[in-house]
Amino acid sequence: MLWQKELPAADLVIRGARVLDPVEGIDARLEVRIDAGTIAEVAERIDANEHRVVEADGLILAPAFVDPHVHLRTPGREDEETIASGTAAAAAGGYCAILAMPNTDPVVDSAVTLAALVETARREAEVPVGFLAAITRGQRGEELTEMGELADSGAVAFSDDGVPVASAGLMRRALQYASTTDRPLALHCEEPTLSHGGHVHEGRVAAELGFGGYPSVAESVAVERDLSLAGYERGRVHVLHLSAAESVDALRRARVAGVTASGEATPHHLVLTDDAVRSLDPNVKMNPPLRAEQDRLALLEALRDGTI
Amino acid sequence: MIRLVKDDLRPPATPPKRHLLSVGDLTRDDIDRLLGTARTFAAALERHVKKLPTLKGHLVVNLFYESSTRTSSSFELAAKRLSADTLTVKSVGSSVDKGESLKDTALTLGAYDPDVIVIRHPQIGAPQLVARVTDAHVVNAGDGKHQHPTQALLDLYTLREEFERLDGLHVAIVGDVLHSRVARSLVQAFALVGIRATLVGPPALLPRELPAETTVDIEAIRDADVVYVLRMQNERMEPGANFVPSLREYTARWGITPERLRPGQKVMHPGPMNRGVEIDPRVADSSDSLITAEVRSGLVVRMAVLYDLLTGGPVGVQALAAAEVA
Numbered sequence: 001m002l003w004q005k006e007l008p009a010a011d012l013v014i015r016g017a018r019v020l021d022p023v024e025g026i027d028a029r030l031e032v033r034i035d036a037g038t039i040a041e042v043a044e045r046i047d048a049n050e051h052r053v054v055e056a057d058g059l060i061l062a063p064a065f066v067d068p069h070v071h072l073r074t075p076g077r078e079d080e081e082t083i084a085s086g087t088a089a090a091a092a093g094g095y096c097a098i099l100a101m102p103n104t105d106p107v108v109d110s111a112v113t114l115a116a117l118v119e120t121a122r123r124e125a126e127v128p129v130g131f132l133a134a135i136t137r138g139q140r141g142e143e144l145t146e147m148g149e150l151a152d153s154g155a156v157a158f159s160d161d162g163v164p165v166a167s168a169g170l171m172r173r174a175l176q177y178a179s180t181t182d183r184p185l186a187l188h189c190e191e192p193t194l195s196h197g198g199h200v201h202e203g204r205v206a207a208e209l210g211f212g213g214y215p216s217v218a219e220s221v222a223v224e225r226d227l228s229l230a231g232y233e234r235g236r237v238h239v240l241h242l243s244a245a246e247s248v249d250a251l252r253r254a255r256v257a258g259v260t261a262s263g264e265a266t267p268h269h270l271v272l273t274d275d276a277v278r279s280l281d282p283n284v285k286m287n288p289p290l291r292a293e294q295d296r297l298a299l300l301e302a303l304r305d306g307t308i
Numbered sequence: 309m310i311r312l313v314k315d316d317l318r319p320p321a322t323p324p325k326r327h328l329l330s331v332g333d334l335t336r337d338d339i340d341r342l343l344g345t346a347r348t349f350a351a352a353l354e355r356h357v358k359k360l361p362t363l364k365g366h367l368v369v370n371l372f373y374e375s376s377t378r379t380s381s382s383f384e385l386a387a388k389r390l391s392a393d394t395l396t397v398k399s400v401g402s403s404v405d406k407g408e409s410l411k412d413t414a415l416t417l418g419a420y421d422p423d424v425i426v427i428r429h430p431q432i433g434a435p436q437l438v439a440r441v442t443d444a445h446v447v448n449a450g451d452g453k454h455q456h457p458t459q460a461l462l463d464l465y466t467l468r469e470e471f472e473r474l475d476g477l478h479v480a481i482v483g484d485v486l487h488s489r490v491a492r493s494l495v496q497a498f499a500l501v502g503i504r505a506t507l508v509g510p511p512a513l514l515p516r517e518l519p520a521e522t523t524v525d526i527e528a529i530r531d532a533d534v535v536y537v538l539r540m541q542n543e544r545m546e547p548g549a550n551f552v553p554s555l556r557e558y559t560a561r562w563g564i565t566p567e568r569l570r571p572g573q574k575v576m577h578p579g580p581m582n583r584g585v586e587i588d589p590r591v592a593d594s595s596d597s598l599i600t601a602e603v604r605s606g607l608v609v610r611m612a613v614l615y616d617l618l619t620g621g622p623v624g625v626q627a628l629a630a631a632e633v634a
């Protein structure tokens with residue numbers, strides 16, 4: 001379920017744009033007519049009639065993006081982001097729908113907290129927004145949330161994103177129980193005793209600069225574990241922000257073996273490597289970290305072949 | 309498009325001021341020049357000229373966020389020997405302690421118009437931040453596990469005084485390389501001047517993929533001209549860290565004892581030493597130990613660095629050398 005504020009349905013004709021739609025195989029200078037917010041016609045020449053005309057010479061017109069991994073920081077850190085600001089940014093960036101992660105303060109682990117978010121989204125959201133709820137209460141990795149009630153209240157999936165579910169036993173229970181809600185688990189895969197709170201890939205750059213390394217294997221052992229459990233319990237999982245070639249291999253193998261699993265990668269992991277950390281710009285330190293060139297190429301390959 | 313993003317992440321174009329932030333900023337020529345200047349200062353100090361008027365009227369601020377008696381006093385004395393004014397700010401008991409951000413502290417101190425800010429900070433990249441927000445020349449006196457360039461320079465100076473050359477020397481660096489900014493700086497500096505480095509230590513304390521020869525075999529030190537012993541930091545050896553099973557076991561397998569050294573093999577240590585842990589007291593106090601020479605080198609090398617930054621390098625050095633001769 002997605003929510004947004006009431007917006008007047010637009011009647012538009014967009015002219016002059018290069019229309020790109022890889023799914024439909026379109027790449028041409030075309031005009032597009034929108035009736036009451038819905039695409040009604042794509043053609044070489046369209047009469048405007050009463051529609052507002054948008055001149056889009058030199059611009060690309062393409063199907064909007066969907067971002068299933070957004071942090072709206074609401075509630076608790078409205079100084080960083082709000083539903084209004086985050087969805088406005090999404091609209092400006094060409095996204096028609098986003099999903100917000102539940103690692104807020106308080107964590108979205110109860111129907112009451114979720115209901116308040118839905119209420120705010122109905123007033124403020126510029127694009128449709130959906131909400132994930134936590135797998136464990138307070139994301140403490142100890143007790144499951146009431147996934148049934150949360151799903152009924154509109155949670156689209158469950159995730160402890162920001163922190164991994166450290167216990168394999170609890171992960172198994174989460175997979176078992178989530179299957180009764182028909183919602184997937186979105187997994188932040190990280191073995192904390194191997195990542196040690198690091199933000200830089202363990203490799204030559206970390207060695208030279210002195211950063212505590214966060215090795216690829218800290219991610220891939222967690223990916224392997226969770227995919228094994230998902231296969232065993234026939235659960236549905238989505239692996240968040242993949243960064244390492246080994247993790248991508250694990251996901252590809254699991255999918256071939258019939259596990260119901262999907263995965264994602266961030267744009268920055270697709271275009272940057274740990275080489276960027278040499279700038280000492282703190283913005284390029286992140287979890288999971290930017291990795292080596294071979295990892296970046298593996299992510300691109302996985303994007304091409306549909307693993308991601 | 310992707311290129312643009314990458315370029316945006318780079319620090320702004322060449323900074324207008326010269327700084328000493330990393331050994332990576334230095335060329336072979338810079339090193340030769342700095343060591344030459346240091347030697348000139350050493351000669352002057354030997355002639356009982358305790359104070360040179362060279363930097364009169366300049367202000368050197370020492371900003372120390374980690375306790376360090378030896379480095380901060382070495383910089384302070386270096387500045388005083390050159391007649392500069394000094395201001396030392398330590399994190400304990402200053403507004404630094406009250407949660408003021410590094411940027412705000414740097415801006416506040418910058419308002420005094422210092423010519424040089426010497427900074428030690430536990431965060432990697434802190435000196436780069438100070439260099440961006442103030443107009444002073446910045447000297448990195450140690451940032452996290454990243455860099456300690458004046459330590460590398462003073463060690464090169466010590467080696468050159470001892471061996472009268474740098475090219476072709478072989479130095480074994482032994483111990484906790486992983487957590488050591490000294491080791492990182494030395495590896496870079498040694499590569500610049502043609503010294504062969506071999507890193508020796510327990511596997512968990514040798515960083516993966518550091519571009520250098522590494523081995524866990526303590527016997528490897530035998531081939532080296534110099535054994536450079538790193539400090540075993542007790543705080544790294546907390547229970548549960550398991551880098552090594554115990555300090556006792558570390559000492560037994562990697563501690564530098566007279567038995568493990570060839571006669572005449574030189575030994576260095578950046579200090580402060582844990583006698584009886586990484587280095588046997590008999591080694592530390594032997595005539596083959598260069599450890600007190602390193603401390604003396606520290607003073608003249610830091611004088612050279614301050615002088616070099618404030619007088620614009622090569623030209624200034626030549627002028628000074630001429631003055632000394634006359």
Ligand SMILES: [Zn+2]
Nearest residue numbers: 161162188240
């Ligand atoms: Zn995450």
